[in-house]
Amino acid sequence: MPTHHLFTTGGEAAADIAARIAAILADAIAARGVASIAVSGGRSPRPVLEALSGVDLDWGKVVVTLVDERWVAPDSPDSNERLVRETLLQGAAAAARFVPMKNDAADAYAGQSAVEAAFAQLPWPLDIILLGMGDDGHTASLFPEGTELAEGLVSKALTIAATPPVAPHQRMSLTAHGILQSRHIFLQISGAGKKAVYDRALAGGAVEELPIRLALLQDAVPVEVWIAEG
Numbered sequence: 001m002p003t004h005h006l007f008t009t010g011g012e013a014a015a016d017i018a019a020r021i022a023a024i025l026a027d028a029i030a031a032r033g034v035a036s037i038a039v040s041g042g043r044s045p046r047p048v049l050e051a052l053s054g055v056d057l058d059w060g061k062v063v064v065t066l067v068d069e070r071w072v073a074p075d076s077p078d079s080n081e082r083l084v085r086e087t088l089l090q091g092a093a094a095a096a097r098f099v100p101m102k103n104d105a106a107d108a109y110a111g112q113s114a115v116e117a118a119f120a121q122l123p124w125p126l127d128i129i130l131l132g133m134g135d136d137g138h139t140a141s142l143f144p145e146g147t148e149l150a151e152g153l154v155s156k157a158l159t160i161a162a163t164p165p166v167a168p169h170q171r172m173s174l175t176a177h178g179i180l181q182s183r184h185i186f187l188q189i190s191g192a193g194k195k196a197v198y199d200r201a202l203a204g205g206a207v208e209e210l211p212i213r214l215a216l217l218q219d220a221v222p223v224e225v226w227i228a229e230g
């Protein structure tokens, strides 16, 4: 059962998530000399990443990567790498080592083996995986009815190339296996619509129906969920 943190506004939730992330990263540096986090893209993480950027941490010992990426140029407005560079990797936090999920391959399928090789070098288990959830219950780029969903749930690889059924751009995503190679899973939920989907996911059922269940219906990795009303 996840631990829940309830807030009225997304801003309050974001500040609290950033503080929790900072504390875990600091503990990881103290214990192992390195800290690692994979963050999601989309809208939800932006205020978290901005708040985290201002935290006093030994950023040179922090590895930052992504939960998923859209297969677009790193300067595209749709690039999650761009989001992370513009928000988190500023000021002192620019000293963190960023590991991209996109390379120069013509498409995500052609680029996957090089991404997998780069990800194999990360310090697994990662300290924190920061997930988001779509209105359809997808997490990372593991979409309900996605062609690659079944493989993404059982693969022993860390990453998978995928084409979303509806959303734009080919994706590179962590697999379920990759997401569960972590010490902490954090999830951000905001608004009544997503809260309803979240409650349905938590109540149990097929992971294929609501892929966020891959994180919620397991007890190997502790999960914390920040729920904001708006």
Ligand SMILES: O=C(O)C(O)[C@@H](O)[C@H](O)[C@H](O)COP(=O)(O)O
Binding pocket: 040, 041, 042, 043, 044, 045, 067, 068, 069, 070, 080, 131, 132, 133, 134, 138, 139, 140, 141
């Ligand atoms: O790059 C992405 O699109 C994601 O990582 C994706 O899984 C995201 O977390 C959800 O779609 C929620 O997105 P919002 O936070 O924008 O609602």
